[in-house]
Amino acid sequence: LEFTEEQEALVVKSWNSMKKNAAELGLKFFLKIFEIAPSAQKLFSFLRESSVPLHQNPKLKPHAMSVFVMTCESAVQLRKAGKVTVRESTLKKLGAVHFKYGVVDEHFEVTKYALLETIKDAVPEMWSVEMKNAWGEAYDHLVSAIKTEMKPTS
Ligand code: HEM
Ligand code: ISQ
Numbered sequence: 001l002e003f004t005e006e007q008e009a010l011v012v013k014s015w016n017s018m019k020k021n022a023a024e025l026g027l028k029f030f031l032k033i034f035e036i037a038p039s040a041q042k043l044f045s046f047l048r049e050s051s052v053p054l055h056q057n058p059k060l061k062p063h064a065m066s067v068f069v070m071t072c073e074s075a076v077q078l079r080k081a082g083k084v085t086v087r088e089s090t091l092k093k094l095g096a097v098h099f100k101y102g103v104v105d106e107h108f109e110v111t112k113y114a115l116l117e118t119i120k121d122a123v124p125e126m127w128s129v130e131m132k133n134a135w136g137e138a139y140d141h142l143v144s145a146i147k148t149e150m151k152p153t154s
Pocket of ligand 1: 066
């Protein structure tokens with residue numbers, strides 16, 4: 001099953017419309033994850049070690065945005081190359097970090113759900129089953145690429 005130009009367009013179009021509100025979007029994304037899986041909050045060192053409330057944490061927005069940006073980039077790569085083509089070194093780093101911090105399959109599932117809900121709330125007028133599936137597929141491919149590198153560094 002290939003990733004179509006239409007699917008790529010749905011992802012890119014919605015991201016272009018959402019990114020103006022990056023700060024709000026990032027906070028909502030995090031809050032949705034922690035609403036479903038409160039214990040996931042403990043995984044993030046910059047939240048554990050912080051004395052300011054969640055919404056004032058300076059690392060929150062850039063971190064949350066990296067998930068949106070990388071998923072959007074994966075949609076482009078899937079259409080162009082039929083697979084996720086994140087740089088080898090980036091993928092190794094991502095795999096190692098997520099392994100080290102104890103991220104498991106359930107976290108990836110909750111995060112997928114939260115990502116899709118956040119997009120739905122951000123661009124309700126654009127939202128459709130096709131858009132949901134396009135973002136979902138791009139996310140799934142990115143996650144399986146990260147998972148292949150989730151092992152201890154020797
Ligand atoms: C760190 C992206 C899924 C938890 C990171 C970093 C990136 C990233 C870019 C920073 C890595 C670095 O330090 O260089 C992604 C992407 C994901 C994903 C693209 C899925 C497509 C998840 C999930 C969880 C998670 C499902 C758990 C709910 C973490 C944690 C860190 C991290 C705990 C380390 C944060 C710290 O420095 O304390 N992720 N992530 N990630 N991610 Fe993810
Ligand atoms: C996963 N990895 C890093 C940062 C994140 C921010 C929000 C939601 C998920 C994340």
